[in-house]
Amino acid sequence: MPHSSIPASLLLATALCLSGCDKETQSAAPKEPAKSTAPAANQPVPQTATQQPGAKTATSPSTAKTAPADDSANRLGSKEPIAKPAGVIRLAVYNIENLFDARADGKSKVTDEKPKEHCAAAAEAIRKVNADVLALVEIESKEALTEFRDLYLKDMGYTYISSLDAGDGRGIEQSVLSRFPLSQEKNWLHAKLEGVHLVDNSAERIKAGTPLDLKRSPLHVVVTVPADKTGGKPYELTLYVMHHKAGRDFGYWRTAEAQFISKLVSDELKTDKDRQIAVLGDFNAQPTDESFQTYITGGLIDAFADRKKEPKWFTHMSGRSIDNIFMTPSLSADVVTETRFILGTPVKAAKGDWDTMPYPAGYASDHLPVVVDLRMR
16 A cells, blocks of 8 residues: 655644533542552563452443444444555554453542443454554553453453553553553653643642643653564654543643643654654544644644544544644654544434433443554654
8 A cells, every 4th residue: 555644734734623622520639649660661461360460350340321222323433444554553542431440459539440341342442443552541550451451352462561650630541552562661740830720620629820730641652663573673653642631621731731741752852853753642622722733833743634524533422533643753754644544433422411321332432543554664
């Protein structure tokens, strides 16, 4: 399949979607920063959940209320994945929605594990995508993700796992499953940002005028595709896996976070201007929002800059494009534009009370997987 990079004329193209950002549970106080005790990211993870420290058999959650099968739930994204060309690595990001386990280990304020039928549906979506490197959002812990992998994805080749505490009060963090070695795993718990809060919010325990910090730290990790897999020299890819602050009132907070991350990337490029870096995840912002545009003005390229205001490009069940992949120019040149896609999965209706609305059959998450293929140079 021919290789074509994203045209420069499309860098500022945006979708004119509905405004607003995801609501976010605010009931828990932020965790105190703690040094991660996770194993080094470049070490293979054992392939059975029973080998993980503190692992125990998960108990079944209460059954999720499910609506009868209805094809109207398959209203977003592409109904089928696009085949992966030869000679590429597939990179994807997926907010899997509250992947909590049944352990009473104090790592989360949430006690309900993700329903097993939702886990199975999410695993089916992951299998369809067949990413070589999969960034995940809303993961409770490395232990929870390892258990999910071993129960549902054991034959997918995801030998390597990275997941670090992001400093979130609900206990959610960002993670990576990879078929290739991972290294340089790090984060920035509660890093200070430029500016102050512009609103009072008792749920967030913030007051206007107080200093800003990161709501959730990004996860930084480096993927190395060995030379025997590339047919040439090793291919190195740096990831910043994001989950920006949600909420309609917090655009200023997301913008400050985006400025912080953009500087981290620009600092890396000072030592190697051709470094291949992706900033990907749930940005809780649409292409027209200031925080989204901050990445573009900071020199990154929107991998879906030519998206249209069409359901096939929406990434959240509300009918918005809030999950994305940004890239440095060097990495953008490797994108196979014709195989980019958003994988559709059954979601709730765009309007109505999501708290009382039954889940459609086959429901996995309120977000959809976002996928790109990269030619290895």
